[in-house]
Amino acid sequence: MEQEMAYDIQGDPHPVADFHDDYNGEKLGFWVFLLTEAMMFGALFLLFAIYFYRHAETFAASSGDLNVWLGGTNTVILLVSTYTMGLGTLMMRRGKVKASVGLLGLTALMAVVFLAIKAVEWSTEIGHGLYPGSGVLDAMDKGEILFFGLYFVMTGLHGLHVIAGIALMSWVMLLIRSGGVRPEHTIVMKNVTLYWDFVHLVWIVLFPLFYMIGV
């Protein structure tokens, strides 16, 4: 049987002994996962588009009830965290392990701040009775019920991805400590960076749809 070959980051071929050192294979596999995630969020964006088409004015009025400053702060936090995450991987590949760990920790911290701001937002909205199933919301127009239903489902699902991102970053830090991630073997960190970029991409679309249409 012909020997299967894997190619490392420099493009050099190596016979496949096992599947733990196949840089391109691991990266491609992770992209496939991300594209399934894109399909899932895509379906939700499609749902949003349908209801926005049918209730444009009510969606815009409901959007005005959200706190654009808190949402905007989270937008900037997530944007800068994508930058620090990318730099962290770059530093690891350059052998600057300490700087890499610092940037990874800073990214995780920003993710925690993002969640804290989201929690403040949600608690304010819930405090006003604006949550799915509440008497206050049920008494409102159908468009408002749909808007806040979609808002909680989509930002909630995004928030779960942020929590998963924090868990993944913590795992990468443990791997760096144990030598599982090192300058010559960064694929896990690279894939977690791709994941974090994807989480940012979803927010890039969520923010204008929920916060800016009613400004």
Added chain:
Amino acid sequence: METSAPTVALYTKVLAGLLLLTLLTFVQPALYHLSPGKTAGLQLLIAAMKIGLVAAYYMHLRSETAYLKGYVAMALMILLIFFVIVGIDVVHS
């Protein structure tokens, strides 16, 4: 396989571009007071530019193989087909 290595300077330039587009996102409603539908369209146009920058430079799609780029394009095409077919159905129902 990636053909060019990213640098701190490149990442920082992209960050500056993304921050500028984010600023544009915030000021757009003040600059152009449009209907909710047109506002959403313009906001999504800015979002598409930001997505392009992140995907090309931070996710390194710009320097990936044609195979991977094709794979991503195929997934996006499928998503677009869903949007178009459902969109036609919604408009005509």
